[in-house]
Amino acid sequence: AAGVIQSPRHLIKEKRETATLKCYPIPRHDTVYWYQQGPGQDPQFLISFYEKMQSDKGSIPDRFSAQQFSDYHSELNMSSLELGDSALYFCASSFGQGGGHSGNTIYFGEGSWLTVV
């Protein structure tokens, strides 16, 4: 079965540069979530989209922005990168919002490693 696809898998950028991560949800999933996981940390929620509209906002810095496109894929844009932005960025998708019901199980991609040097 198709899973959540993220690209690129690895990315190295210098401080103050810009990076864009892409996420392709599981087919027919209408909700996308972005999480950031620092080394040895638990995943921290950044932002989510439901039917191409922002649905929830977490600890996403103002330097970051994201959107969900008409084909339901999503992109996370990160500007003015800082060393502290180095992390594993996960995209997840579900059919329907949240995880409040068994039908809204959330599946994660393999992540995009961002290293800022």
Next chain:
Amino acid sequence: TQLLEQSPQFLSIQEGENLTVYCNSSSVFSSLQWYRQEPGEGPVLLVTVVTGGEVKKLKRLTFQFGDARKDSSLHITAAQPGDTGLYLCAGARGNTPLVFGKGTRLSVIA
């Protein structure tokens, strides 16, 4: 403040032993999901529990959701080296995004 507290944080056991990992909160969750994560990889869903008191079994793994839907446990019987990994619990309240615990890092030694 961590909404979901997982314990223990680290666990190292011998192959064949049993273990239990706990996920506790003072908040009520409408569902709770358990994931297993390998280094550098995305969390892989193990199970979702929805009903208070629910018990789900996945081969040697048994998951339980507390009656009050504030806590959950994961019990592994006869652990194997392949069970090594980071076990994360994540809770959802209504339509809000998942919040994660800090995880239990399990090491099973052959």
